[in-house]
Amino acid sequence: MSEHIVSPKIYVSVFLALLVFTGLTYSIALINLGPFNAIVAITIAMIKSLLVILFFMHVKYSPKMTKVSIISGFFFLLILLGLSMTDYISRPWAGSFSKAAQQDTQQR
């Protein structure tokens, strides 16, 4: 239990920021940025998540173990996503498999 009491002002500011970022993520989606659409969307989602985690969930004022646990969770999720992707990304590379199979996969 964090003894630190967060002021409602901070909560409201975070709340407003979250709404703004939501509007931003929608507006930017309407613009063609090519591969950057995905990157921007993910970045905004990360910022929003961080705001909720640090302030609404009090992690900014929480013990170190809390921060370590959260980071570990995301780290191992990234391992799952990243190492799986090494398979899918490298399947079309030269020598991986036949041309016929290559035509099945879509790349963007």
Add this chain to the structure above:
Amino acid sequence: MSDSQTAVHVLKHHFRDMEQQNETASFGMWLFLVTEIMFFGGLFCAYLIYRVLYFDSFAAASSTIDVKWGAINTAVLICSSLTMAMAVHSAALGKRKALVGFLVLTIILGGVFLGIKGKEYYDKFEENHVPGSNYHFIVEPELAHKFHAIDPAKTEIFFSLYFIMTGLHATHMVVGFGLLLWLIIASMKGKFSPGYYSPVEMVGLYWHFVDIVWIWLFPLLYLISRHH
């Protein structure tokens, strides 16, 4: 002094003091949320892989979901996170009426979210976008013009993921409902005080986590490719 009286009342026998008990509860809840990260994470992994493999089909399918409702729901959940945070704040300050009020608001907002979700599901049902024997994805000309490699079969994979991910999220919200109801009843009975409000905080952590999942679901499911 009434705070420490309540505190002694709820100190469990295997802890030496309330501080240890509260820190333990918080750590335990965070570890549970870490398991939830990995639980939803498996779905995000499936989503990532299929989006990369079948981008056009995914983008086309995503375009047929009404963004407006998704955006409104995102705002609704963000509001509910604010009210939940304020509920925890009220509990920490011993403001019982405010605590109950904010918890009730949170539940109402959660209800709005689920109502809108139900409407979205119904829309998908009407369009035959629910996976199964009735699934039928019509490739509209403007979609075909924008995405050249749409395969209707692969759009069914998108919608399978859509229903599973939002469905699992909604299930978590329903569980959250139950927890909030329990909190409302307990706080109306005066069970919480500045010396003991750990359950309110723990449910708050859970609720915020469910909000964060939606923060990711919205752009990933609704906004894959919306530019003209």
Add this chain to the structure above:
Amino acid sequence: MATAVQPVEKTNYLNADYGIKSWLLTTDHKRIALLYLASVTFFFFIGGFFAMLIRLELLTPAGDLMQADTYNKVFTMHGVIMVFFFLIPSIPAVLGNFLVPIMVGAKDLAFPKINLASWYLYMIGGGLTLYGLINGGLDTGWTFYTPFSTTYSNTNVSIVAIGVFINGFSSIFTGLNFIVTIHRMRAPGLTWSRLPLFLWAHYATAVIMVLGTPVIAITLLLVAAERLLHLGIFDAKLGGDPLLFQHLFWFYSHPAVYIMILPAMGVISELVTCFSRKRVFGYNFVALASIGIAVIGFLVWAHHMFVAGISVYAAMVFSFLSYLVAIPSAIKVFNWTATLYKGSIRFDTPMLYVFGFIGLFTIGGMTGLFLAALGLDVHVTDTYFVVAHFHYIMVGGAIMGYLGGLHFWWPKITGRMYPESWAKLSALLVFVGFNLTFFPQFVVGFLGMPRRYHAYPPEYQILNILSTAGASVLAIGYIFPMIYFAWSLRYGKKAPANPWNAAGLEWTIPSPPSTFNFDETPVVTWEAYNYDEIEETQEAEVVG
């Protein structure tokens, strides 16, 4: 030791309360450990029954005992029950639950009610799985590969998948409890570097449980969702990738094997020090190796998929990482061996299991390296070579660790000694039976006999007969402890607080302990395994 005057029996956790409710609604971690002991043993014998059916079928080259479909169900149920309902829970849920709070000097685990919930989840998951078994079984292999499991199998896929799913939460709750307990409930003075290695091992295990289990949970949920709700993520007709399932499945199931072996390694560290009367060699390395195994263990899963169709570049990455994970394991084996050096060795039963473990785990681990080599794996994958490899680790390793631990801590848990001669005989039978069962499988696998087939070419018969003979001996080796442990509850010699004169907080409290473990919270000022400081005031009481 005078036995003429029988003292009034002190209140301990076993006689503190009577009646079935006091057991089924207990929150005492020690009683929950016994609940688990009973249920885990029950499932072990069911899994063992299926093993017997497998070995009986494989006595002859022809598939004459049962049809291929039935055989598929038999090896599937053997795998599902042994992996999920025996190997994964065994040491953590029985020995871990009993010892973790005592070893940290606490009165209970951090969340006693969650501990009880974990047992109920185990029972519900197990019950559902048994129902699936009785209702016609499952034939997908314990690995549930798609699209067979999602589309083509017409056996009880959803039921067993949900049963395993529920059981997964049992595992998660246990892991969560251990992590929080070890972090937050250590007695004053008990720093991380003074912790028994049993705790380091269980901590690493708990981290894997918490991080990995949710992934198989969602994966099995997806399989059930596809079958029941037609939400086709893995449906090949729609473009579903069978390898996606395998990536998600093995992301957990490979670290799961470390859930099975790490606790056994923790047991070995406790036993090898006690029966060499020495501090462990290289404490820091052994402790960190546990963490290393847990972390690196998450990076290697696709070595189960080398021939499944992953890209050859990914295969190279996973092959390299798989070699890395052998390093911390090897460090441990080296350090235990170095602990023996110039030790005062005693060959009590637990130590026999230690020797068995060190040798057999080494063989199992090294053959894992064979399998991690891409070229060699193409030849031996899906053959009995793999079957032998994982049984060496899981049976020769994990189960020996479990049995060694059960014998070592039996006096503490029950207040009784087991009969030493019978125990030594059983250990010998287990060792001989084990090797006779599984060594021929390395050979026959290398020669090309595929796994999961109920018929094979006649030239493999001799090796299969040896294997089945070994299994019979092994079975006797497992049945004997069942009998003498039960016997000891009534007729075994009453055990003192520290029959082995061992180091560790658990030996400072009575056998069996009182409900709240310690009358006063201990203050720890000594290193683990301080055998050089322990006076030989009491002869170790071993019934010879």
